[in-house]
Amino acid sequence: MRWGGHLDPACVLCDGMDETRDHLFAECLFSRGVWGMVMQACQERGRRKSLRATVVRVAWCSYLYYIWQERNGRIHGALPRHKEGVTLLIRRAVASRLKGCVKVVSSSLAFAADWDLV
Numbered sequence: 001m002r003w004g005g006h007l008d009p010a011c012v013l014c015d016g017m018d019e020t021r022d023h024l025f026a027e028c029l030f031s032r033g034v035w036g037m038v039m040q041a042c043q044e045r046g047r048r049k050s051l052r053a054t055v056v057r058v059a060w061c062s063y064l065y066y067i068w069q070e071r072n073g074r075i076h077g078a079l080p081r082h083k084e085g086v087t088l089l090i091r092r093a094v095a096s097r098l099k100g101c102v103k104v105v106s107s108s109l110a111f112a113a114d115w116d117l118v
């Protein structure tokens with residue numbers, strides 16, 4: 001399925017495959033790299049699964065938003081961001097959305113601090 005509206009069918013994030021919805025959000029090496037870094041930050045320290053699940057849910061929405069924004073920016077001539085830069089935007093969005101809104105117990109304090117939720 002083609003979508004989007006710009007004429008070049010190649011994905012602007014990886015400059016490789018044709019841009020489809022599935023490619024952009026699930027298969028693209030750039031996007032997968034970003035999501036991999038986000039998920040890495042979601043591992044280990046979080047014992048309180050509900051907090052982790054909340055972070056993953058908000059991070060996923062932010063991921064969709066910032067991958068789409070990065071794609072549009074590149075099409076319209078903005079300087080491309082590195083995967084680390086997009087990951088940082090996602091992490092900031094999660095913190096902005098959840099800081100002060102989630103209950104943090106002592107066992108998940110390190111996880112919450114890593115995500116700047118406390």
Ligand SMILES: [Zn+2]
Nearest residue numbers: 011013014028
């Ligand atoms: Zn791609």
